[in-house]
Amino acid sequence: MVDRTKRPAEIPISPLVAAPVVSITHDNTRVVATLPRGDRVEILLFGANALSWKTGNGKEQLFLSDKAILDGSKPVRGGIPLVFPLFGPAQESHPATAKLPQHGFARNVRWEYLGKTSSESFAIGKEASDASVKIDFGLSPTEIDDKFKSAWPYSFGLTYSITLSPDELSTSLQVANTGTEAFEFQTLFHTYFATSDIASTHVTGLESNGFINKVPSPKQTAAANEPIKFSGELDRVYTGAEKDIIINDNGKPSITIKRNELPDVVVWNPxxxxxxxxxxxxxxxxxxxxxxxEAGSVEKFSRLEGGETWEGQQIIKAHL
Known part of the structure; x- marks a missing residue:
């Protein structure tokens, strides 16, 4: 027997790397993504609506009406409905969108699931606390009804990406003009956030911005220079917002919203x-x-020439 006093050390066996899991429900209506630490997002293919977003502690961060219609017959009340290419009701002053339903058609049609991209933690012996997953959805004229094609007869491609990270959810929309004729659009992430009590909720980051006060009728209003508090119906469109937006729940920051190429913010409670x-x-x-x-670009219409693209993003960070 040979005594190998200088034999090489044994090669350690790496533990299995925890990775995000993405699945499609058995009825082919929803995509569900879960991170190793428990963060979870559930997206309805109709409207590509994020119905639920739970952080690793199990807390639901979004509000979904318990009477929401989820069978594809109408837009969903709650989650994150996607507004495109029109914000609000049709405008006679803008003929290109005058025949569209309120908030456009993106929330009224089934999107195509394009796949996922995930990142995992490779730190041996540690939880995969930095794992994340990006889920992509697509929409083009081939996915929309003839009534919408007739109302908005342009060549376009939309790519909607939802990225789930620990305590964070990012939504980004890329709009491409795939034709030769220019078109104009508005877009917005109509996010419904859960809060413990609206009476003890206030929103900061918009104090220095003027806004369109839509209740009781649209009226341009000067900056209030104070946090937004709620004591009745509130429906405002803040324009040209530059700061991060913070939702405070019971006196503590619960949500921070960062935005890229989305200069306007709608704040609403019915x-x-x-x-x-x-x-x-x-x-x-x-x-x-x-x-x-709601982070968006809605004060004006954005214009895309043939072959051009535009992208806007919101990044939502949960603190509780």
Missing amino acids: WADKSKGMSDFGPEDGWKKMVCV
């Missing part, structure tokens, strides 16, 4: 009377548990 008039809004007092803070 309060009691208006929510009662919405057949798909529930529970009856659900308005107390939600606030919409």
